[in-house]
Amino acid sequence: MAGTLYLIPNTLGVPEAQQDNLLASIIPETVQALSSELGHFVAENAKTTRAYLKLLAQRHPLRHAIQDIQISELNVNTPPQALDALLAPLLQGHDVGLISEAGVPAVADPGANLVRLAHQRAICVRPLVGPSSLLLALMGSGLNGQSFAFHGYLPTDAALRSKRIKELDERSKKEKQTQLLIETPYRNAAMLEALAHACHPNTLICVATDLTLPSESLQTRSASEWKARLEARRMPDFHKKPTVFLFLAA
Numbered sequence: 001m002a003g004t005l006y007l008i009p010n011t012l013g014v015p016e017a018q019q020d021n022l023l024a025s026i027i028p029e030t031v032q033a034l035s036s037e038l039g040h041f042v043a044e045n046a047k048t049t050r051a052y053l054k055l056l057a058q059r060h061p062l063r064h065a066i067q068d069i070q071i072s073e074l075n076v077n078t079p080p081q082a083l084d085a086l087l088a089p090l091l092q093g094h095d096v097g098l099i100s101e102a103g104v105p106a107v108a109d110p111g112a113n114l115v116r117l118a119h120q121r122a123i124c125v126r127p128l129v130g131p132s133s134l135l136l137a138l139m140g141s142g143l144n145g146q147s148f149a150f151h152g153y154l155p156t157d158a159a160l161r162s163k164r165i166k167e168l169d170e171r172s173k174k175e176k177q178t179q180l181l182i183e184t185p186y187r188n189a190a191m192l193e194a195l196a197h198a199c200h201p202n203t204l205i206c207v208a209t210d211l212t213l214p215s216e217s218l219q220t221r222s223a224s225e226w227k228a229r230l231e232a233r234r235m236p237d238f239h240k241k242p243t244v245f246l247f248l249a250a
Contacts, residue, residue, distance in 0.1 A: 001093060002090050002091055002093065002121070002122070002123050002124070003089065003090045003091075003092075003093050003094045003095040003096060003123070003124075004090075004095045004096075004123070004124045004125070004126055005090060005095075005096050005098060005114075005115065005118045005123055005124065005125045005126070006034065006035075006038070006095060006096070006097045006098065006126050006128060007098050007104065007105045007106055007111070007115070007125065007126065007127040007128055008031065008035050008041075008097045008098065008099045008105065008128055008130070009027060009031065009099075009100075009103065009104045009105070009128060009129065009130015009131060009132075010052055010099055010100055010101065010102055010103060010104075010105075010130070011023065011026050011027070011052075011055075011102065011131070011212070012026075012102050012103050012131050012133050012210075012211050012212045012213065012242065013102060013210060013212070013213050013242060014213075015213055015214050015215070021058055021059055022055055022058075023055055023056065023058075023059070024059070025212075026130070026131055026212055027130055027131075028128075028129050028130070031128045031129060031130060032056055032059060032060050033060050034128070035056055035060075035097055036056055036057070036060035036061065036062050036063060037063045037095075038063075038064075038069075038095055038096070038097045039063065039064045039068070039069055039070060039094065040069070040070045040072075040089045040094050040095070040096040040097070041069065041070070041071045041072070041096065041097045041098075041099055042071075042072050042073075042074050042086050042096060042097070042098045042099070042111070042114060043071055043072070043073060043074070043098075043099045043100075043101075044073065044074065044075045044099075044100060044101045044109075044110070044111075045073065045075070045101060046071040046072075046073055048101060049071050049099055050066055050069075050071070052099065053066055053069065054066070070089065072085075072086050074086060074098075074110055074111060074113075074114060075110055076110055078110065080113065083113060083114055083117050084117070086114055087114070087117060087118060087121060087123065090118070090121075090123050091121070091123075098111045098114060098115070102133070102242065103130070103131055103132050103133050103134075104127070104130055104131070104132045106127075107132060107134065108134070108150070108152055108182065131211070131212050133208070133211050133242065133244050134150055134180055134244060136208070136211045136212070137180070137206065137208035137211060137218070137244035137246055138178065138180065138246065140206075140208060140211075140218040141178070141206035141208065141218065141220050141246045142204075142206070142220050143178040143204060143206060143220070143246055143247075143248040144176060144177065144178045144248055145178070147175060147176060147177040147178065148177060148178035148179070148180060148246075149171075149177055149178075149179055149180065150180040150181075151168065151179060151180065151181055152181070152182060153181070153182060153183065153184075154181060154183075154191075154194075156187070158190075158194070161191075161194050161198075162194055162197070162198045165194055165195060165198035165199060166198050166199075168247075169198065169199045169200055169203055169247070169249050170249075172203070172247065172248055172249035173200070173249035173250070176248075177248075178246055178247070178248045179246065179247050179248070180244060180245070180246050181244070181245040181246075182243070182244055182245070183243065183245065185238075185239070185240045185241055185242055185243065186239070186240050188209075188236075188238045188239065188240075188241070188243050189235060189238075189239065191245055192205075192207060192226065192230070192235075192236070192238075192245070193230055195223065195226070195245060195247060196223050196226040196227040196230055197223075197227065199223040199247055199249070200223060200249055200250070201222065201223050201224035201227075202222055202223070202224070202249075202250035203222065203223045203247050203248065203249045203250060204220055204221070204222055204223075204247060204248045204250065205220070205221060205222070205223055205226055205245070205246070205247045206218065206219065206220040206244075206245070206246040206247070207219050207220075207236050207238065207243060207245060208243060208244040208245075208246070209236065209237070209238040209241050209242070209243045210238075210241050210242065210243075211242075211244070215237075215241070217236060217237065217238070219236060222250075223247075
């Protein structure tokens with residue numbers, strides 16, 4: 001009988017000052033307890049997963065020594081033909097945990113391909129409760145939570161990015177739909193500047209940074225207000241910090 005593929009949530013980041021029992025307010029106790037029992041993981045990065053397991057062990061002793069836990073990597077560079085091998089422990093009857101670098105796996109994450117293949121192989125898939133930066137940002141934005149769309153990364157070319165933002169702004173106005181985006185953290189300033197200039201002045205833009213961390217920040221303002229703040233050099237404190245951008249046309 002095949003094992004179960006558990007989709008295990010991770011933290012959205014680690015505070016600069018390490019905290020004892022960091023996971024207590026972020027990951028449910030039942031999820032921590034289940035994760036501590038597993039001997040097989042598929043992860044974006046083995047090193048950071050071992051660091052996560054060390055955090056987990058502060059409250060829930062691991063069933064297996066960390067050096068004995070099998071961690072296979074799945075990231076954007078993993079070829080499709082390698083996915084079958086990642087499912088091998090499951091087909092041998094072992095439970096496996098799929099874990100992302102941050103937040104929930106398989107959402108804006110290469111793990112989705114493995115989950116799809118698990119369904120094709122009739123393997124049981126169980127998503128576990130944990131923090132999603134996208135949903136937390138939407139909850140805290142004050143924008144439309146009834147209709148929304150996530151677009152991932154926009155083009156890095158300035159002209160193409162501006163064109164795409166204008167298209168999404170029109171879509172948002174027509175469908176009354178919140179648009180969600182993410183960006184590589186060192187390009188956060190460029191993204192906010194592009195949104196402030198390409199969106200209609202009345203479009204509401206939310207910048208959600210370091211969610212669940214002590215440095216968390218959520219700010220929703222109109223495009224014209226953001227533009228004025230940027231011209232006054234009042235940039236949010238989001239350089240190299242994980243940030244979700246949301247906007248809703250008026």
